[in-house]
Amino acid sequence: MVELQDPDLKIVELAQQGSAKAFDLLVLKYQGRIMALISRFISDRGLVEDVAQESFIKAYRSINTFKGNSLFYTWLYRVAVNTAKNALSYQGRRVPFNDIAVGTDHMEDYHQELHQLDNPESHLISEQLKETLDIALSALPAELQQAFQFREFDGLSYEQIAILMETPIGTVRSRIFRARSYLEISISEMMNT
């Protein structure tokens, strides 16, 4: 059996030693995914944020109970699901998710579902974002654009991209980072206007 290497382990260890800053990195990495997960069961946007916040606070307070038997994200996922269940129970609503499987395949499923989440406001933002991204992406050098699209839109690993683009993995890493740096400036400018 192949043992999974947890990419978060060292950061989690620092958080277990009391580093709030280390835990903050974990929040930055996973908050979007956790909010997306909770959004599947709770439609009220404000409540989703409250439950997400509560999930991370619970996770921080009980982080020493994480023993590394699973990936950190799997553990965090369970904390979030239980917190969402409690929030729904408190509201006297039926809990619709008794047997949620945690796994990579399942993650892919909900990523797809999240793209389908729709309301007028998010639709407008998505349209604006899409437009901004298209413009920003088209302004990128071709090799950066290609590496970034392989990663973000096709979900390929760095190794797969390196094979496809016939370049070393280090170059792929660098290209994706440069593309991301450029795009983040474009997105920030759009969000601030």
Place this chain on the structure above:
Amino acid sequence: MNVNEKLLQESFSAWLDDESDDLDMQRLVNYLQSGRNVEADLAFERQARLKDVLQGWGGHDVSDSVFKENSSRTSLALVPPSTGKWQVIKGVPWTLVASFALLVAILVPVFQQDDWIQDGFVTHAVQQQELVVETEKLASSQSRMNQYFQKHLLQSSLSSGHISLPFQTAAVMGG
């Protein structure tokens, strides 16, 4: 952005993608163990946010509120059991301290009631007075019994052949 800063941000980018290697992790650990780095903090936040937006996970951010909440709280889980902080308080075992505190908590409200002491003394005094009265009564009847027996013995010795129980004698004598 200097070279180190750029490498640090690239390591964070790789970590976001779950593609970090040992060197990336070492850079991130060093960053976490060093002092505040505002430029890196902001860059990380922007990168993470961009990824969330691209993945359709929305651009909402709870990291600030979580960080503030966590910084203001010390998790009990974060206190290592081996430090013994909860076992000994200034060299006194915590069980003794807890027992003493419990005892004080129970006894103080009882002693704070003035009636408790007064009632105790009054009850004791009444009981003692009653005991004295009873003893005096007992001594008096004992004395009367002695006088009666002495008188009966005297009568018995004077009238021979007439030895009977004193009550019978009294009844006969009473007619």
